[in-house]
Amino acid sequence: MMRASSQEWDGQDRSSSSAASRSSSSNHVSLEPPVTQSVRHRSLNSPIDSIHETKEEHAPESNSVHIRESVIGALTETNHAFHRGGGPPGGWDNGPALPAHRRRMVFKRNALWWLLHFIQVLVLSIIVILLLVAVGVPVSDNGVPQPGDYTKMEFDWKTDPRSYLKPMDSNFTDYNVLLDAHMHTTYSDGVLSPKQAIDYAIANGYNAVIVTDHQTVAGSIAAKKYAEKHHSNQITVITGMEYTCCRIHMNLIGINKSVAVTPPFPSDDELRDVIDKVHDMGGLVIVNHIPWSNATMLPWNDARLPNNPTREQLLDWGVDGFEVVNQNTFDLRSYQFVQENSDRLVALTGSDMHYPGSSYAWTTINAENRTAEAILDEIRNRRTSFLLDASGTRPLQLAPYNKNYFKYAPWGLIGDYFYGYADKYTGQYSFQGTFCQNEVLDTHGTMMGWFVLWLIVSILVLEILYWFFRWLLLLVAHAIHGCITRRRAR
Numbered sequence: 001m002m003r004a005s006s007q008e009w010d011g012q013d014r015s016s017s018s019a020a021s022r023s024s025s026s027n028h029v030s031l032e033p034p035v036t037q038s039v040r041h042r043s044l045n046s047p048i049d050s051i052h053e054t055k056e057e058h059a060p061e062s063n064s065v066h067i068r069e070s071v072i073g074a075l076t077e078t079n080h081a082f083h084r085g086g087g088p089p090g091g092w093d094n095g096p097a098l099p100a101h102r103r104r105m106v107f108k109r110n111a112l113w114w115l116l117h118f119i120q121v122l123v124l125s126i127i128v129i130l131l132l133v134a135v136g137v138p139v140s141d142n143g144v145p146q147p148g149d150y151t152k153m154e155f156d157w158k159t160d161p162r163s164y165l166k167p168m169d170s171n172f173t174d175y176n177v178l179l180d181a182h183m184h185t186t187y188s189d190g191v192l193s194p195k196q197a198i199d200y201a202i203a204n205g206y207n208a209v210i211v212t213d214h215q216t217v218a219g220s221i222a223a224k225k226y227a228e229k230h231h232s233n234q235i236t237v238i239t240g241m242e243y244t245c246c247r248i249h250m251n252l253i254g255i256n257k258s259v260a261v262t263p264p265f266p267s268d269d270e271l272r273d274v275i276d277k278v279h280d281m282g283g284l285v286i287v288n289h290i291p292w293s294n295a296t297m298l299p300w301n302d303a304r305l306p307n308n309p310t311r312e313q314l315l316d317w318g319v320d321g322f323e324v325v326n327q328n329t330f331d332l333r334s335y336q337f338v339q340e341n342s343d344r345l346v347a348l349t350g351s352d353m354h355y356p357g358s359s360y361a362w363t364t365i366n367a368e369n370r371t372a373e374a375i376l377d378e379i380r381n382r383r384t385s386f387l388l389d390a391s392g393t394r395p396l397q398l399a400p401y402n403k404n405y406f407k408y409a410p411w412g413l414i415g416d417y418f419y420g421y422a423d424k425y426t427g428q429y430s431f432q433g434t435f436c437q438n439e440v441l442d443t444h445g446t447m448m449g450w451f452v453l454w455l456i457v458s459i460l461v462l463e464i465l466y467w468f469f470r471w472l473l474l475l476v477a478h479a480i481h482g483c484i485t486r487r488r489a490r
Helices: 002-027 037-044 047-058 063-084 100-142 194-203 218-230 268-280 290-294 311-317 332-340 372-380 403-419 445-489
Strands: 177-183 208-211 236-238 240-244 249-253 284-287 321-326 346-350 361-365 385-388 422-425 440-443
Touching: 100 403, 100 445, 177 194, 177 249, 177 321, 177 346, 177 372, 194 208, 194 218, 208 218, 218 236, 236 372, 249 268, 268 284, 268 311, 284 372, 290 321, 311 332, 321 332, 321 385, 332 346, 346 361, 346 372, 346 385, 361 372
Parallel strands: 177 208, 208 236, 284 321, 321 346
Antiparallel strands: 177 361, 240 249, 249 284, 361 385, 422 440
16 A cells, blocks of 8 residues: 555656646746756745655654755745745756746846846945045034043142252253243134133143233233132243244233234245334243144144244344243254343243143243232343253043043044045145145045955955845745654654
């Protein structure tokens, strides 16, 4: 009985396959593997139906027949699932050999599908990149908030430079003033408020400062009011401003009214007029950081402040002195020039503080008292020296992080990344709404080409990985389903 049933089963199997083959040939070409009608029917039904059919139709069969049909069914179902999931037309073709013209048609159809799919992914990637550029570049241009929240900084230490430093002039041993003759506040491009700037100066061992914000005396007046109210016995504030243009930076000290700024590139006569006006107001003119002003800037291969007047010209125009130490730069040539003209020029030092950091120099003065007038009188009489610490003071303090920085920094960094494909040189800012050099934009076409190439390679690799793991997961899932089906069939 078992042998007869098996023969009957095989006969029905062969007749069903022949009928299916004749039907497929007359209507269309099948891309699926040649499986029996019962297996084909079972693969398209639900797992529960498949279990019932297996129990009813295959109960008499041997284990080898069950395994063979389960594998074929799993592969067929994988093919159908792949096709339903958006794969290329025909899926993974395990069907019978096709005529040559049919194979070419299937190949062209699949190739067209993959090409259109790749173009779609590439276009979507380009759209995403353009959106990132559209948002990131403006954020980068308009400025991301400072990483540090300088408004919360406090300076609760005290440095005493006279305890370990000696004046540059070894004969200048008696002094009662330690002066910082150049610093900035939030009234221009500094990050510390006038109050914080005064606290910072006291912490770093100064007992007198000249606040010189760009183009205005407002910051120095605010600092003076705060110091007189809260630290009158600790520090003296002298008012002033930094005259800033594309030819020269000069500190105008001892004045209480801002001096009008001439055009970004003033003529020699216009600079002479500024010097004369400050003298008429009872102030002094100190030339700032000549090494910084004459430093070469690329790609222009010119000075940071083009056509910077010479020391000899400035002496002839009537300036009162030179800043011989700016931050941690000692201007030896200006110091020598002051020594050579000691009857007409004075030497001062300045931290040029925009951000709180180490202090490097202190102008030493022996004044009758520590009033602003007495200190200015000593400067007019050119009786100064200075302490110099090339290593800078400790401690240093980091500002706490600004929460708004973390909010906008990702977009700013994206903008900075895309700016990396071109070098944009704007030059030195004039503090009058313009720049001292013509803008230069140098694009990197080779880098852009490599970006496109790596984008295409990345898309291809991701596509291959996606479809491979998708196929692998489907194969595993249907193999597991086949095992469960066979167990239930027993």
